[in-house]
Amino acid sequence: MNSEKIFKYLLASSGILIVLIAVGIVATLFVGSIPSFKEYGFGFIFSSDWNPTEGRESYGALPFIIGTLMTSILALLITFPFAFSISLFLGEYFKHGKLPSFLRSVIDLLAGIPSVVYGLWGFYALRPLISELGINAQGFGIFTSSIVLAIMIIPYASSLGSEVISMVPGSLKEAAYSLGATRFEVVRNVIIPNAGSGIFAGYILALGRAIGETMAVTMLIGNSNKIPAGIFDLGNTMASLIANQFGEAEGLKYTSLVEIGLILFIITGIVNLLGKLIMKKLSA
Amino acid sequence: MESTILAEMPITKTNKKLNVIQNSIEHIDSPVLKIDDLSVSYGGDKYSIRNVSAGIARNKITAIMGPSGCGKSTLLRAVNRMHELYPNTHNKGAVYLGDENIYKLNPIQLRRKIGMVFQRPNPFPTMSIYDNVIAGFNLNGIKLKRPEKDEIVERSLREVGLWDEVKDALHNRGTFLSGGQQQRLCIARALAYTPEIILLDEPTSALDPIATAKIEDLLVKLKKDFTIVLVTHNMSQAARISDYSMFMYLGELVEYGKTKQMFTMPKDNRTEEYLTGKIG
Ligand SMILES: Nc1ncnc2c1ncn2[C@@H]1O[C@H](COP(=O)(O)OP(=O)(O)OP(=O)(O)O)[C@@H](O)[C@H]1O
Ligand SMILES: [Mg+2]
Numbered sequence: 001m002n003s004e005k006i007f008k009y010l011l012a013s014s015g016i017l018i019v020l021i022a023v024g025i026v027a028t029l030f031v032g033s034i035p036s037f038k039e040y041g042f043g044f045i046f047s048s049d050w051n052p053t054e055g056r057e058s059y060g061a062l063p064f065i066i067g068t069l070m071t072s073i074l075a076l077l078i079t080f081p082f083a084f085s086i087s088l089f090l091g092e093y094f095k096h097g098k099l100p101s102f103l104r105s106v107i108d109l110l111a112g113i114p115s116v117v118y119g120l121w122g123f124y125a126l127r128p129l130i131s132e133l134g135i136n137a138q139g140f141g142i143f144t145s146s147i148v149l150a151i152m153i154i155p156y157a158s159s160l161g162s163e164v165i166s167m168v169p170g171s172l173k174e175a176a177y178s179l180g181a182t183r184f185e186v187v188r189n190v191i192i193p194n195a196g197s198g199i200f201a202g203y204i205l206a207l208g209r210a211i212g213e214t215m216a217v218t219m220l221i222g223n224s225n226k227i228p229a230g231i232f233d234l235g236n237t238m239a240s241l242i243a244n245q246f247g248e249a250e251g252l253k254y255t256s257l258v259e260i261g262l263i264l265f266i267i268t269g270i271v272n273l274l275g276k277l278i279m280k281k282l283s284a
Numbered sequence: 285m286e287s288t289i290l291a292e293m294p295i296t297k298t299n300k301k302l303n304v305i306q307n308s309i310e311h312i313d314s315p316v317l318k319i320d321d322l323s324v325s326y327g328g329d330k331y332s333i334r335n336v337s338a339g340i341a342r343n344k345i346t347a348i349m350g351p352s353g354c355g356k357s358t359l360l361r362a363v364n365r366m367h368e369l370y371p372n373t374h375n376k377g378a379v380y381l382g383d384e385n386i387y388k389l390n391p392i393q394l395r396r397k398i399g400m401v402f403q404r405p406n407p408f409p410t411m412s413i414y415d416n417v418i419a420g421f422n423l424n425g426i427k428l429k430r431p432e433k434d435e436i437v438e439r440s441l442r443e444v445g446l447w448d449e450v451k452d453a454l455h456n457r458g459t460f461l462s463g464g465q466q467q468r469l470c471i472a473r474a475l476a477y478t479p480e481i482i483l484l485d486e487p488t489s490a491l492d493p494i495a496t497a498k499i500e501d502l503l504v505k506l507k508k509d510f511t512i513v514l515v516t517h518n519m520s521q522a523a524r525i526s527d528y529s530m531f532m533y534l535g536e537l538v539e540y541g542k543t544k545q546m547f548t549m550p551k552d553n554r555t556e557e558y559l560t561g562k563i564g
Contacts, residue, residue: 171406175470178366178400179420179477180392189423193410 029265032258039252044259050225052253059256061263063227067235068264071142071217072210074231075149076157076203082150083157083206087199090158091165092191111155119219122148127220135232140222142235148220149210157206164198164282165191198282204275212268214239238264308551310528310541315339316511317363317481318380324355324362327372332358335377336537338530340481345503345512347526347543349519351564354532356515360483363513364398365391381480396420399474401484405466407458407473414454416469417441420477440472443509444502464495468502481511489517500525519559523547531555533563 036044036059047060086107094100126147131139168191176186192199214237222234223244236244238260249257317340323331333355340346348356361367363379368391378385386394407416417437421428428436437454441447446468450461458469467487474482484503488496503512504525516522522529522543529543531552539546539555550556557563 169406171402171404172408174366174369174402175406175408175473176419176423177369178364178395178402179423179473180396181423182392185423185425189419190408193408 026265029258029262032255033262034255036252036255036259039255044256045263048227057252059252061238061256061260063225064236064238064241064260065263065267066227067142067221068211068237068239068267070228070231070235071145071149071221071237072207072213074142074146075153075210076207078146078150079153079157079206080203083154083161083203084199086154086158087161087165087202088187088191089162091162091195092168092187095166107155107158110151113152115152115213115215116219118148118152119216122216122220136234138222140220140234141232142221142228143231145217145221145237146231148216149213152213152216153206153210156209157203160202160205160279161195161199164195164202167198168194197278201275201278201282204271204278208268208271208275211237211271212239212264214243218243308539308541308555309338309537312339312341312528314342316342316381319359319363320378320380322359322362322375322377322379324358324367324375325373326358326367326370331376331535333362333532333535333537336532337377338537338540340511340513341528342511343507343509344527345507345514345525346528346530347522348513348515348530348532349517349522349558350530350532350538351558352517355535356532357485359532359537360400360485360513360515363481363483364395364400366395366400392424396424396477397479398481398483399477399479401467401470401474401482401487403486404490405463405470407461407466407469409457409459411458412455413441413450413458413461413469416458417472417476419473436476440476441469443475443506444468444472445498446472462495464491464498467491467495467499471499471502471506475506475510479510481513482506483513485515486517487514488521496521519547531558533558 040047040060044059045061045065047058048062049058049060050063051058086103090100090104122144127139127144129139130136130141130144135141135143172190172194173186176190181189217237218240221236221240223236223240224234225236225241228235242257242261242264245253246257319336319338319340322336323334325331336359348359350356358367362375363386365386367373367375375387378387380386381389381394381397407413408419411419414433414437415422417440418428418433421433421436438447438451441450446465449465450469453460458466461469467490471482471484471487488499491499500521503514506512507527514522514526526543528541529539529546530537531539531546531550531554533554539550539552541551546555547559550559554563
């Protein structure tokens with residue numbers, strides 16, 4: 001009787017603790033950003049300066065916001081054909097058997113590889129190739145990072161997709177077949193329309209992951225603080241910038257980095273919320 | 285309801301029949317569909333239906349009855365080759381549509397000639413009522429002009445008695461309709477293609493009595509334009525609306541004949557036992 005009460009309080013208090021920690025993190029970001037916000041206001045988001053020279057210090061988030069969006073959206077575009085094929089393969093064409101279950105394990109494995117290992121692979125295997133192809137002198141840059149990111153997010157983009165595809169009711173597929181549809185027509189007219197929002201939600205969640213990904217990107221993007229001229233240029237993302245510069249940062253630079261952290265938090269929050277909303281609409 | 289129908293058609297103990305197979309399968313003259321010594325397996329050498337032979341009469345309703353698992357759905361699906369959606373099926377024998385063995389045809393073409401309606405109403409939830417009706421055309425990539433489509437949609441919905449109920453909501457989702465309306469929409473979807481034969485697998489078992497009665501009336505009306513084959517668990521339904529009845533038992537076609545005849549004077553013991561509720 002009493003132990004039950006204690007147990008209940010224990011559960012409740014760990015729940016409350018989580019909420020407090022989350023609130024604490026957000027509060028830290030807000031409080032830490034105040035000096036930078038006071039200095040630059042909303043102009044911070046639109047400024048492309050990143051100048052730590054004493055006396056001429058000036059900071060803005062634009063190159064990193066652009067860099068983040070470019071790498072993650074490009075990664076999503078690269079992932080799309082692969083993730084989509086995998087979803088269809090596992091969700092409809094080959095649901096059972098040895099080959100699909102092997103493929104599933106490989107994809108799970110991809111999701112479990114630490115990001116720094118992806119970074120190493122990108123650095124030693126992909127970067128020389130990119131440089132060889134003459135795409136970019138050193139092989140660093142947005143494009144290189146996006147390819148590695150694309151591989152990293154394939155599991156996220158494909159698993160929800162294959163799940164919703166396999167959940168399309170058999171009775172609908174039968175209805176279509178009974179009307180003389182071919183398998184391809186069933187996929188196009190029944191499976192994709194019925195699973196579409198779930199597939200889309202998977203991509204949004206994968207995008208959220210790509211936006212926040214840090215280590216592999218830092219190792220490959222070239223860490224330039226200018227707005228990238230194109231997808232083959234060097235660049236930097238918000239997460240990568242913070243990881244690179246946090247150690248030596250003080251004063252205005254410190255608070256600017258915190259504000260970039262806050263912006264990153266807001267962007268990933270919005271993207272994840274969007275994904276969850278679509279999923280919720282789906283299950284309703 | 286069931287008991288009154290059966291009471292009208294008493295199975296008299298006096299007309300004891302001979303258990304002769306040839307006699308218990310009625311011969312149909314110039315059938316639209318001829319099932320010829322058909323056996324179907326879902327894999328291995330276990331056949332779910334065995335050596336079924338029967339002609340299906342044109343512009344009639346043929347009911348398939350029998351206890352659960354006896355192979356009614358298997359027989360029905362073998363006729364439009366829907367059973368082949370399962371991976372390891374194989375069959376022996378033939379089914380002729382006109383002069384052609386359907387197993388020599390392209391199943392896609394075949395299914396456009398033999399429509400199907402399922403146990404649970406299954407309109408496409410992502411499509412409007414309108415698009416559901418012409419789904420057969422859209423799915424097969426057949427491009428129609430707007431007036432043609434309108435004409436097909438109106439004709440099909442009128443045929444199933446749904447036009448007046450939905451004509452102002454054609455572009456709403458079909459899934460907002462009641463169960464009975466959804467099932468009639470599914471029948472309209474199968475009709476739109478003007479198939480020769482419509483197969484229905486227990487189309488009313490998920491519906492209430494009023495919706496069921498509507499579908500039964502509809503089927504009786506439709507037989508002037510189509511040949512209807514109906515699987516049903518409901519004996520009184522078979523008695524009410526079918527012209528011919530099949531009784532299947534453990535994968536075999538035990539008895540096939542005029543419904544009136546079968547309900548009043550079944551030729552096979554097992555049919556009688558089923559009709560009187562002793563088996564099944
Ligand atoms: N996909 C399948 N794979 C393997 N066996 C199957 C499959 N479908 C049906 N069977 C088997 O075939 C036999 C006939 O099944 P069928 O569904 O045709 O019976 P039914 O008369 O329609 O039964 P019910 O009245 O319950 O619908 C059963 O023994 C069943 O187990
Ligand atoms: Mg069945």
